[in-house]
Amino acid sequence: MLNGASRLVLLSLLCAVVSYGQGDTASNLRKAKIAANEATAIGALRVLVLACVTYKDKYGVFPASLAELGPGLKTSASHANLVSR
Numbered sequence: 001m002l003n004g005a006s007r008l009v010l011l012s013l014l015c016a017v018v019s020y021g022q023g024d025t026a027s028n029l030r031k032a033k034i035a036a037n038e039a040t041a042i043g044a045l046r047v048l049v050l051a052c053v054t055y056k057d058k059y060g061v062f063p064a065s066l067a068e069l070g071p072g073l074k075t076s077a078s079h080a081n082l083v084s085r
Contacts, residue, residue, distance in 0.1 A: 051082035 072079020
């Protein structure tokens with residue numbers, strides 16, 4: 001049987017272990033969120049690169065601005081309709 005002091009020490013150790021584990025979990029969640037954001041950014045850049053190459057193949061030059069890749073009423077060099085807003 002544990003006396004009061006032993007229980008207090010055991011409870012303190014348990015709290016320390018639990019709080020350490022939670023810190024590690026929070027760190028892992030933060031790292032996972034950063035990795036997901038990086039993957040999303042890389043995907044968006046790949047879309048833009050593909051749109052720029054497609055624009056160049058169609059119009060002979062790279063677009064001067066991102067707006068030229070975007071939607072318009074009529075597809076043209078000024079609104080190639082290759083990306084959405």
